[in-house]
Amino acid sequence: MEAAQPARQEESGVLSNLARAVERIAQSDGDYLTAIPELSLHRRSATTEPMHCLYGFGVGITVSGQKRVALGEEVFDYSAGQSLLTTADLPVVTHITHASPTQPFMGLMLRLDPRTVVQAAAEMALPQPGKDSSYRAMSLGALDATLLGAVTRLVELIDEPRLLPQLAPLLQREILVRLLAGRHGPQLQRLVAVGSPSQQVVQSMAWLKVNFTQPVLADDLAASVHMSPSTFRQHFRAVAGMSPMQYLKQLRLQEARQLMLNQGIDAGTAGVRVGYESASQFSREYARLFGAPPLRDIRRMRETT
Structure with missing residues (x-):
């Protein structure tokens, strides 16, 4: 003491x-x-x-x-x-x-x-x-x-x-x-630690960061690191604090937000650019994450900066 x-x-x-x-x-x-x-x-x-x-x-x-x-x-x-x-x-x-x-x-x-x-x-x-x-x-x-x-x-x-x-x-x-x-x-x-589950998950996360605009299935990610889908999801959540699809969704939505805020791109175009095929799904998931639909959220951010 x-x-x-x-x-x-x-x-x-x-x-x-x-x-x-x-x-x-x-x-x-x-x-x-x-x-x-x-x-x-x-x-x-x-x-x-x-x-x-x-x-x-x-x-x-x-x-x-x-x-x-x-x-x-x-x-x-x-x-x-x-x-x-x-x-x-x-x-x-x-x-x-x-x-x-x-x-x-x-x-x-x-x-x-x-x-x-x-x-x-x-x-x-x-x-x-x-x-x-x-x-x-x-x-x-x-x-x-x-x-x-x-x-x-x-x-x-x-x-x-x-x-x-x-x-x-x-x-x-x-x-x-x-x-x-x-x-x-x-x-x-x-x-x-080479070959450890955590390293394999981090490699998958790095791949997603580069390829988040592409269609992605969690089962395909699991197969790429030779894990069963359930084991991969378990390790992914342990490392990242969220599921693979939640991680992918946040990457896409944060990138869309930056595109609209910094480049003046409209919501529909931003959604397509980050990998969404449905405008309504993009708007719904955007509002769930950021607390407001795209147009209102971007207006609010510009007013507060």
Whole structure:
């Protein structure tokens, strides 16, 4: 108990350093791309409405405030010092739950490279993870002081553009190694375990992300990874938090929403482009996911931005 107190104090001090480093760059509300392509910083001075988006392979860290991410029926709340690891492309609903002008939400996202994960995992003598059935493509965990320190040095490196090309890859490698050796390690290891059901499901998810406009049957996906349909659905739901067809539907609907919002495409055309043959089915499923029919939803989004 007495030993835990200095550790918490150290983590608090390192987190304060990280908050100052992020705030030097993110001085007002917004999303900040950085000179490190894989790293982005984010700041909000008020809570936000739930927003549908796609989370890719990477780790998100809350520096101050609190954020909620919903994956299917599973909800992840993560606050200062906690991280959310995503090991596959996942459609989620996210919003800021704690933020104010005096205590803003600040966070960062660091994208990871699967090939680098495979290489680093192969070089490390790590204990084998437990049963594959416990694998999730999204996991929540606290960060220790050493990992927070490595992330802080990476953010601070943005102020040293002359050294950045040489040092950024080294710091990113250190962060990845510490993730593999820490609480998120089992999730990353299962991702790269060749031939495991979880890896096969992630491969199917990657295929769907590229080919979501095509006609797809869950049984065909199961056959492509040599699983029975029931076993495939079971593993898919365990990894993604939803069924294969629910995953496909969300990919299509989120892409249709972006087409209408960013390119001014009408609902009928957007539905056809993302793979719907029936306009009424598209409108019905769109309203079920986003809470309003396409035209009304897009109008509402434009009025609030």
